[in-house]
Amino acid sequence: MSQDYTRFTLSQRLQHIFMFVPFIILVLTGFPIKFPESEFWSVVMSAAGGIDNARVIHRFAAAVMILDFAFHILYIGYNLIKRRPSLADMHLVPNVRDGRNIIENMKYFLFISDERPRFHKFSYIEKFDYWAVFWGMFIMAGSGIILWFPVLFSKFLPGIVIQIAYIAHSDEAMLALLAIIIWHFYNVHFNPRIWPANKVWYKGTLSEEEMEHEHPLELEEIKAREEASK
Amino acid sequence: MPATIYRRSTLLVMVLFLLTAYPLTAEQADAENCNLCHGLALFGITTPADGFRSFEVTSEAYRHSTHRNVICRDCHTDVNVFPHPEEVAKVECYKSCHITKPFALTGYSHLEQSEAHAISAHGSNPEYSAKKNAAKPDCKYCHSNKFRNVINNESLQENSKHCVRCHEGEGLAGVILHVSSHSGHRTAEASINVVELCSSCHADQGHMKQFDVNLTQVEGYERHFHGKALKRGLDEVANCMDCHRNHLNLPADDPNSSIHPNNIQQTCSANSYCHSDVSGKFAASAIHSEPTSQNNPILFYVEWGFIILTATTMALLFAHIFLDFGRWLGDIWLRRKEK
Numbered sequence: 001m002s003q004d005y006t007r008f009t010l011s012q013r014l015q016h017i018f019m020f021v022p023f024i025i026l027v028l029t030g031f032p033i034k035f036p037e038s039e040f041w042s043v044v045m046s047a048a049g050g051i052d053n054a055r056v057i058h059r060f061a062a063a064v065m066i067l068d069f070a071f072h073i074l075y076i077g078y079n080l081i082k083r084r085p086s087l088a089d090m091h092l093v094p095n096v097r098d099g100r101n102i103i104e105n106m107k108y109f110l111f112i113s114d115e116r117p118r119f120h121k122f123s124y125i126e127k128f129d130y131w132a133v134f135w136g137m138f139i140m141a142g143s144g145i146i147l148w149f150p151v152l153f154s155k156f157l158p159g160i161v162i163q164i165a166y167i168a169h170s171d172e173a174m175l176a177l178l179a180i181i182i183w184h185f186y187n188v189h190f191n192p193r194i195w196p197a198n199k200v201w202y203k204g205t206l207s208e209e210e211m212e213h214e215h216p217l218e219l220e221e222i223k224a225r226e227e228a229s230k
Numbered sequence: 231m232p233a234t235i236y237r238r239s240t241l242l243v244m245v246l247f248l249l250t251a252y253p254l255t256a257e258q259a260d261a262e263n264c265n266l267c268h269g270l271a272l273f274g275i276t277t278p279a280d281g282f283r284s285f286e287v288t289s290e291a292y293r294h295s296t297h298r299n300v301i302c303r304d305c306h307t308d309v310n311v312f313p314h315p316e317e318v319a320k321v322e323c324y325k326s327c328h329i330t331k332p333f334a335l336t337g338y339s340h341l342e343q344s345e346a347h348a349i350s351a352h353g354s355n356p357e358y359s360a361k362k363n364a365a366k367p368d369c370k371y372c373h374s375n376k377f378r379n380v381i382n383n384e385s386l387q388e389n390s391k392h393c394v395r396c397h398e399g400e401g402l403a404g405v406i407l408h409v410s411s412h413s414g415h416r417t418a419e420a421s422i423n424v425v426e427l428c429s430s431c432h433a434d435q436g437h438m439k440q441f442d443v444n445l446t447q448v449e450g451y452e453r454h455f456h457g458k459a460l461k462r463g464l465d466e467v468a469n470c471m472d473c474h475r476n477h478l479n480l481p482a483d484d485p486n487s488s489i490h491p492n493n494i495q496q497t498c499s500a501n502s503y504c505h506s507d508v509s510g511k512f513a514a515s516a517i518h519s520e521p522t523s524q525n526n527p528i529l530f531y532v533e534w535g536f537i538i539l540t541a542t543t544m545a546l547l548f549a550h551i552f553l554d555f556g557r558w559l560g561d562i563w564l565r566r567k568e569k
Contacts, residue, residue, distance in 0.1 A: 036452075036461035051462040109553035111560060125550075147455075151505050151512055159515025164532050166455065171536035175543065183547045192558050 004205040005222065007121075013204050015072055019133070022065035027177055029054040029061070034170050062144055069137045091121040094131075098124040120217040129184055136176045143169035264302045265289060304328050323369040344369065346477035351443075362440055372427055421460055421469035425451070428470040443481075450518035457518075466503045473497050 008016070032038070032045035032054065048054040079085075087093065101124050104117035117123075122130070143165035146153045150162050188198045193213075200206055211219040265287060267273060274284040292298060303309055304327035308319050324344035326337035347353055347369065354363040419427070425448075431437055433448040444450075451457040456467040473489060480487035488497045495513040498505045505512065521529035 033455075033458050033462055036458040045462060051459060051464045055464075106553070109557045111557070150515075151508050154512035154515065155509050157511070159511040159513070160526075160528055162512070162515045163517075163526075163529050167529065167533050167536065171533070171540065175536070175540045178540070178544055179547070182544070182551070186551050186554075191554065 004207055005211050005219070006204060007200050007206050008204045010204065011075065013201060015068060015075070016201055018068035018071075019065060022061040022068070023176075023180070025061035026058060026065065027173075029058040030173060031177075034173065059148065062141070062148075065137075066141050066145075069141065092127055092130055094124070094127055098127065118216045118220075119214060120221075121215055123214075125187055129179075129187070132176075132179050132183075136172060136179075139168055139172040140176065143172070260292075261301055262303065265292070300327050321370075323373075340369070343477045350477060350479045351481055352479055365437065365440065367431065421465050421467065424469040424471055425457070425460060444519055446520040447518065450520050453520070454518045468504065472501065472504070 028044050029048050032041035032048075033051070035041050045051065045054060048057060083089075087095075097120070101117040101119065104113065104115070107113040108116050146157075146162060146165040147169055154162060188194060188201075189196065206214070208219070268285055268287040269289055271286065271288075272284070273286045274282055276282045297305075305321045305325065306318065307325065308315065322344075323340040326339035326341070328337065352366050354366065429448045432443075435445050438445055451470070452461075456469075459467045460469065473494075475488045478486070478488075480490075482489045482491075484490060485492065487493065488500075491514070495508055495510050498508045498513050517526070519525060521533065523530050
């Protein structure tokens with residue numbers, strides 16, 4: 001009998017939505033200033049109501065995103081304290097298996113092996129996605145807040161910090177956008193095995209077939225646990 | 231050079247086209263009827279050496295110019311006889327004219343500005359050759375003579391947008407404020423036009439190489455938030471003149487300079503819409519030169535760090551995607567071959 005398996009809880013799905021909606025708005029209101037002579041971004045800028053509006057919208061979206069990230073940090077803290085998970089239960093923490101999986105996957109890609117690596121709840125691909133956003137949030141929010149209140153921050157930080165924040169905000173934004181539209185979109189949309197979209201971000205569940213294909217090791221563990229509790 | 235042109239009068243062809251009966255409107259400044267001739271379309275002279283030289287003052291441009299209420303001879307002081315003398319003096323902006331300053335009885339002149347310009351980086355330097363000094367902007371280089379240039383409607387609109395930002399719906403009070411505070415104004419030009427004007431020399435590295443100045447000022451400004459936001463239409467960001475002043479442009483090592491380390495803090499907060507209550511540290515960060523490994527190593531390496539990080543990450547991610555996609559395509563091919 002085929003059954004569905006919970007991958008993301010409602011809270012986790014909402015956290016994702018409150019991350020990507022502001023992300024899109026921030027890109028649309030930020031990149032026109034990064035590329036002031038681009039015709040394409042001019043159209044976007046006019047759609048946002050000109051630079052005066054765009055600056056207000058950008059800050060509002062940033063506040064939503066930062067609050068979402070702050071909630072995520074509290075959420076992790078709360079779960080760490082409440083559940084006291086073992087290292088093996090913290091599925092997003094990179095481990096030795098990821099290294100092994102990368103090698104196995106390379107062998108699979110190059111037709112050296114026909115066996116796809118057997119992933120647990122999060123493959124190294126998904127872990128990279130998660131930690132890229134995690135790092136990006138500190139860079140983008142940190143530099144963004146400095147640029148929001150440059151005079152305030154320069155009261156206790158050297159002036160060069162504002163210039164570094166300016167470069168970091170602009171360049172990390174580019175990196176984040178590329179990572180999302182190339183890496184994340186390939187893995188959840190454009191990958192021909194996934195196309196047109198992985199619906200788990202709003203459904204929250206995966207079917208048994210999907211589990212078997214993408215997360216066999218996790219499925220194996222769940223089944224073993226069910227077996228033991230019988 | 232007008233004198234030499236006139237001396238070659240045998241080669242001179244007077245061009246006088248009476249294309250249409252010119253509508254002469256009663257203009258206060260044209261009390262002496264100069265426009266009777268100078269208002270004619272294509273009024274001018276042609277010489278083989280210089281081509282056509284226009285003496286035309288179009289009524290439209292004249293009415294809209296800053297000097298619309300100034301009588302021609304207030305500036306063209308030695309044009310007192312008709313026909314006009316062959317040799318006429320250049321217009322000097324510091325001469326006082328018949329306009330009186332508001333709330334004062336003295337004749338108006340641009341002497342103050344002219345004196346500031348003379349001691350500024352743009353003034354002539356006795357150590358420089360005449361050619362080098364001529365390469366610096368004089369009054370008219372920046373304050374283009376709008377008697378002669380037909381006003382571009384687009385730039386007029388751009389500039390009036392700039393005025394309306396503060397003066398919209400202010401009525402009579404606004405007009406009084408406008409007149410009395412005119413000298414305290416930031417600029418009558420839109421900021422984007424100011425940057426364009428300064429860039430006409432400062433972005434030209436070939437031109438600027440002869441002077442001892444930073445050659446990447448304009449590039450640096452355009453990389454900075456002020457430059458980018460201005461291109462996107464945010465008019466209140468600092469343009470060149472906000473920090474470097476309009477007439478008294480002095481190099482940073484001059485203690486009277488607005489960008490001297492002792493004064494720059496004051497400069498950043500000079501206008502109410504600029505940064506208020508700035509610290510010395512903040513002011514020290516407002517540099518717009520291109521960072522190099524010598525002048526600003528930290529910034530230079532941070533920037534390269536991000537470029538390398540982005541390039542490496544993208545190279546690895548792309549490689550992974552292509553390999554993954556390749557395996558998928560390969561599998562299809564293998565399955566077909568089996569059939």
